[in-house]
Amino acid sequence: MALTHDGTDDYAVARARLIASLKQQIRDDRVIKAMSRVPRELFVPPEARLLAYDDRPLPIGWGQTISQPFMIALMTSALRLTGSEKVLEIGTGSGYQTAILAEIARKVVSVERLSELAERARLVLDRLGYTNAEVHLSGATLGWPQGGPYQAILIAAGAPRVPDSLLEQLELHGRMVLPVGSRHDQELIRVTKLPATVVTERLGGCRFVPLIGPEAWDED
Ligand code: SAH
Numbered sequence: 001m002a003l004t005h006d007g008t009d010d011y012a013v014a015r016a017r018l019i020a021s022l023k024q025q026i027r028d029d030r031v032i033k034a035m036s037r038v039p040r041e042l043f044v045p046p047e048a049r050l051l052a053y054d055d056r057p058l059p060i061g062w063g064q065t066i067s068q069p070f071m072i073a074l075m076t077s078a079l080r081l082t083g084s085e086k087v088l089e090i091g092t093g094s095g096y097q098t099a100i101l102a103e104i105a106r107k108v109v110s111v112e113r114l115s116e117l118a119e120r121a122r123l124v125l126d127r128l129g130y131t132n133a134e135v136h137l138s139g140a141t142l143g144w145p146q147g148g149p150y151q152a153i154l155i156a157a158g159a160p161r162v163p164d165s166l167l168e169q170l171e172l173h174g175r176m177v178l179p180v181g182s183r184h185d186q187e188l189i190r191v192t193k194l195p196a197t198v199v200t201e202r203l204g205g206c207r208f209v210p211l212i213g214p215e216a217w218d219e220d
Pocket of ligand 1: 065066067090091092093094095098111112113114117138156211212
C-alpha cells in the first residue's frame with residue numbers, strides 16, 4: 001500500500017486543485033482516487049517540485065518527460081482496469097504512471113530503456129511501498145515477453161504503428177493504449193484484441209517522446 005496523504009502536506013492545496021479539474025474531464029472514480037493518492041512531487045526533479053501539480057508534462061532528464069496528469073488519467077481510464085489485471089507498461093520514465101497503475105491493477109511490469117531512469121523510478125516506487133510494481137531495463141525485444149501475457153498494455157512513448165510483438169504479449173480481450181503517428185505528433189488509440197481481429201478506437205491527438213528501438217524509431 002502506498003503512502004497516503006492526509007491533506008496536511010505542502011502540496012495538498014495544489015493537488016486538490018488538480019484533482020478537481022481532472023474530475024471534470026475524466027469520469028472514472030478508480031483513476032481519480034489513484035491520482036489523489038500518488039505524490040507526483042516525488043517523481044519530478046527537485047527544481048520542478050513546485051510545478052508538480054500543474055497539468056502539464058515536465059522534463060525529468062535524459063531528454064525525457066513525465067507525462068501530463070490529464071494524459072495519465074486518460075490513458076489509465078482507457079485501459080478499463082478492474083483490479084485483477086497484470087499490466088505491462090513500456091517507458092517507465094519517472095515511474096509516476098507505474099504508481100498510478102499499481103494503485104489499480106494487481107501487478108505492473110514496467111520496462112525502461114534508460115538505466116538511470118529505471119534506477120530512479122525503482123527507488124521512488126520502493127520508497128512508496130509498491131510491492132506489486134517491477135521495473136526492468138528493456139532488452140533486445142520490445143516489452144517483457146517473459147512476464148506475459150498481459151491483460152492490458154500501456155505505451156508511454158510514440159510508436160510509428162501498433163507493434164506486433166506487443167500484440168503477441170497481450171491476452172485475448174486485452175486492451176493496449178498507445179500514441180501512434182509521426183516522431184513528433186501522434187494520436188492516442190486503444191486496441192482491443194479479439195479472437196479473429198483487432199479493434200482500434202481513436203482517443204484524440206497527443207504528443208509523446210518517441211518509442212525507440214525494435215518496431216519503433218531509431219535513436220536519432
Ligand atoms: N509515463 C512516463 C513517461 C515516460 S516518457 C512518466 O510519466 O514518467 C517515455 C519513456 O519511454 C522514456 O523514459 C524513454 O526512455 C522510454 N522508452 C522509449 N522507448 C522505449 C522502449 N523501446 N522500451 C522501453 N522504454 C522506452
